[in-house]
Amino acid sequence: MSNSKQNITILAEIAVFAALSMLLALIPLDIGASFGINLGQVALTIFAIRRGAKPALLAGFIWGLLYFVIGKVWFLTLFQVLLEYPVAFTLAGLAGVYSKPIKAALNGSGNLNKALLIGTLWGIIPRYLIHFIAGFLFWGQYAQWGMGPVLFSAVANGTDAILTAVAVYLAIRLITLPNSKTTQNLLIP
Secondary structure (H helix, E strand, O other), X not given: OOHHHHHHHHHHHHHHHHHHHHHHXXXXXXXXXXXXXXXXXXXXXXXXXXXXXXXXXXXXXXXXXXXXXXXXXXXXXXXXXXXXXXXXXXXXXXXXXXXXXXXXXXXXXXXHHHHHHHHHHHHHHHHHHXXXXXXXXXXXXXXXXXXXXXXXXXXXXXXXXXXXXXXXXXXXXXXXXXXXXXXXXXXXX
């Protein structure tokens, strides 16, 4: 494939996976008032494995902007809303940093479970670290259960991060089962 056709293909995939991430994020998987699983991270992580960090960072940025387009932002201040949407969701694309080791493990060179876990965490930890920081800086006054702002943000965002990481890891592990045609089609361009 020529370089310009490949670039167009990658740009199209960025748009598709950003939109798919937004669509999956709309599936309500809230647990109580403060916890939830964001399935959009599954699609973005699949794309990050498929194309690497740079395209995944752009897809994450677009995913974050789509929250504004559909009116699903929680707005307190301009800095808060920029931090929690474009910045946090862009950082979710860092799962692509571990794309090559995951692909190598898929080809039998390395531990696939370990590679998928590390790749998943590369996308989850930076994103939820931003949400944690925003949580105590901007949302601290809404802390529940008598907790201080930092502790509440750590509990709420840490729980979301763990639940989302488990969902991402399990979903991607399912599509990487041995002899799966899905693996070839989704993870390897």
